Amino acid sequence: FIHFSELDYFVEHVSAGQGMTVGSLAGRAKREPPAYLKDIAGYVSELIRDGDTIQIGVGRTTEPLVLLGMLDDKHDIGYHSEATPPGIITLVKKGIINGRLKTINTGKVTVTSLGGGSKEEMMWAANNPLFELVDVDYLEDVSVIAANDNMVAINNALLIQLDGTVSAESIGRRLMAAAGGQTAFVVGALMSKGGRSITVLPSTSRGFSRIVLLFEPGTVVTIPRNLTDYVVTEYGIAHLRQKTLRERAQELIAIAHPDFRAGLKKQASELF
Template identity: 35%
Template sequence: MDYTEEYKRKLVTPEEAVKVVKSGDWVEYGSFSGSAVVLDKALAARKDELWDVKIRNCTRSTGTPEVAKVDPTREHFTYIGLQFSGYERKLSDQGLCSYMPLVYHELPKYYREYMDVDVAMIPVAPMDKFGYFNFGPQVSHTMAICEKAKKIILEVNPNIPRCFGQEEVIHISKVDHIIETDYPIAEIPGAVPNDIDKKIASIIMEQLEDGSCLQLGIGGMPNAVGEMIADSDLKDLGIHTEMFVDSMVEMVEKGRVTGARKNIDKYKIVATFALGTQKTYEFINYNPMVLLMPVNYTNDPAVIGRLDKFVSINNCIDVDLFGQINSESSGTRQISGTGGSICFALGAFRSNGGKGFICMTSSFSKGGKLFSRIRPTLETGSAVTIHRGMAPSIVTEYGIATLKGKSLWERAAALINIAHPDFREELIKSAQDMGIWRQSNKR
């Protein structure tokens, strides 16, 4: 069947497409490197015609949204970030972006059962001969958005790679309007690891073995792990992850990753989105080794738990002596989103031979002063990203503190042992004051 005529009927200008948005509507902008760009500008131009339009976006990587720039009062447009990118963090600091807490693997169900979507604006790759548009490297929760949306507008971009997977395409029959664009997909280079990142990565490397199945989070330390794996002699590694990045391409190209020992999705790399440089996007384009799957599959602890020797490696901001982990805020200031760290911590624990690691430098400098990331209690207002009862192993440059099966005084002792030496006596005193220090604990 030829879909050319239907395509032509639905093809409009951006200005015409955004006329479907009404005051009070809930609008979706997509996610990650697939966030609406041209439609965002067209909608922003309608500011004086609209009131109380709520716009959601997940980890926007395509620049500051125009709707936030043109409406500092937020009377016309209210912008909401589901997982903060650097752009959204800056907007939040200015009072121009709200945050929506979530558990990432639950997000598709949020849309299907709890959230309203009036208009979805989704960037896609060009239509194929069967009438399908590919969501590219951001499958995540996109189909759930489209299922709930009353109106769907596609922002067709030839620079978006086509990816295999599940819930990765939408048919033209489901679409209301199409616009054509041609802008480069957002490139996000991996953070450059510093010496402490590399030290932590070397500690993690000792925990890996042939056949391990890996999940790597974002940041310099996970990148350091990826680089070390690529240059190691490890064999038959698997990848089942939230985010696919440049360092994973190197791991595959150097023969470390085959997926041959995976219990499920054997020989396949599984992710829910990809975010990197052009190197990553070229690698995943029409690559049958890579499956981009919805996040309620990739991040489901029950699915993760079916993979033997699953190793989860993520970052955090700080940890308190009770084992509460904060990965997203500094006090009440939102820095990032909850992300998938809780999903993978739970999944790794269920895995036969699995290991979960939350990594951080033991300290940080601010204003010429050194501060500990291991604290007596989290700062007032800080989010508890991972409950203390769910906490996996904590890693700093001084070693690993395994928290599973440990009482409060055992946790305190293990965490103080991997704290920066300058803060250990102070932390012992705090533990004593809080009643979680056993007098016979080693000093």
């Protein structure tokens, strides 16, 4: 890192969009979130402890969780993540997120970009020493992520197999999203002392179960099954780490949509 005192010149630039939030985050913040997301936020909150350092991935399921109260009753939360989804800056102002107990970058909100807040919040954050903007090579370095004790990675999934394999990128060969830093944060969180990884997804999409026996051919694997820790849907929490394949299937079927549980149970009994 270079301290500003080591620089000779600054070049100021004011763009037409100054003060605007990142389009994806700001746009989604204005929409009324689906009711099931409130349930997911509640379950994720149960897995977060006072003093944890969290990462929140970009996506339609993760981004609304802060506004839905996921962290409202927590204390001394640290933040080490790529972006700031709606509600994060508000929690910094309230002191809920303060980084006081972070193992590294102590007392800092460590991100690569700011977004998801009002113009006033963004201006407040822009000149605030609590916020530390770093390059992605540092932020997503697995050893850096793991250096924070009690690191909790919270990320989206498009689909999950009954063995715990996660895809956050494609359905078959249809590319839906990029992985970003998801894999690095999952690995780093699991290496962290007291760390956890939480994968979130709605149980269904357009009438189909997102929890499936097997992916379609060509589906990209984002998280291998052995690295999947907690999985949360609107129906509860599944804990997969150190479980057998049969136990993993049972955990995931329990949080699948009720309409699909019988079919998944039958499929699982034939495979596991």
